[in-house]
Amino acid sequence: MKVHVANHPLISHKLTHLRDERTDSPTFRLLVEELVTLLAYEATREVRTTTIKIKTPVTETSGLVLAEPRPVVVPILRAGLGMLEGMTKLLPTAQVGFLGMVRDEETLQASTYANRLPEDLSGRQVFVLDPMLATGGTLIAAFQYLIERGANEITAICLLSSPEGIKTLEDSFKDSGVPITLVTGALDEKLNEKGYIVPGLGDAGDRLYGVV
Numbered sequence: 103m104k105v106h107v108a109n110h111p112l113i114s115h116k117l118t119h120l121r122d123e124r125t126d127s128p129t130f131r132l133l134v135e136e137l138v139t140l141l142a143y144e145a146t147r148e149v150r151t152t153t154i155k156i157k158t159p160v161t162e163t164s165g166l167v168l169a170e171p172r173p174v175v176v177p178i179l180r181a182g183l184g185m186l187e188g189m190t191k192l193l194p195t196a197q198v199g200f201l202g203m204v205r206d207e208e209t210l211q212a213s214t215y216a217n218r219l220p221e222d223l224s225g226r227q228v229f230v231l232d233p234m235l236a237t238g239g240t241l242i243a244a245f246q247y248l249i250e251r252g253a254n255e256i257t258a259i260c261l262l263s264s265p266e267g268i269k270t271l272e273d274s275f276k277d278s279g280v281p282i283t284l285v286t287g288a289l290d291e292k293l294n295e296k297g298y299i300v301p302g303l304g305d306a307g308d309r310l311y312g313v314v
């Protein structure tokens with residue numbers, strides 16, 4: 103698994119405000135959108151392209167465009183939904199599928215409660231959006247689901263990641279034969295006993311949409 107931890111002052115600046123408990127939901131949502139667009143720039147570095155011929159007003163030439171089939175973007179509900187706008191700004195023609203995963207707060211096990219995805223993802227490049235890579239349970243379940251449907255390249259974009267989550271994810275897919283990349287805004291210190299990232303930002307879904 104390739105891991106890319108963003109190292110950019112603009113990302114650090116926005117993350118600091120995102121972590122701050124005084125940041126209200128509207129500002130939080132805006133910051134998430136901006137952060138995802140910045141992370142998406144890195145995450146799409148190896149998006150598949152093809153060469154086409156075009157004519158400029160001056161001459162004939164050729165250039166790269168996104169290849170077909172287009173990439174699939176999969177936000178993990180609920181919190182990943184807050185990342186969708188920032189991603190589709192950069193990849194407006196991507197196909198968007200949804201995966202609803204919920205984590206049992208006692209066992210920290212993730213299970214799927216909703217899905218709206220193409221049944222056949224054979225050969226597709228998939229970008230998974232989930233703000234927090236904590237225990238890794240949600241992403242492991244999501245990746246398994248996508249690989250079973252044929253996805254053959256997966257990139258996850260997470261705002262924050264824990265060392266424990268990265269290790270678990272790496273161990274789970276090292277023999278999968280599917281190239282996996284993680285692009286994250288920061289690598290935090292650890293998980294606490296409740297499975298929250300420390301220092302983290304709290305519950306991303308609650309901060310985006312309020313406590314329900």
Ligand code: URA
Nearest residue numbers: 236298299304305306
């Ligand atoms: N999910 C969150 O929203 N926050 C954490 O810190 C861990 C998992």
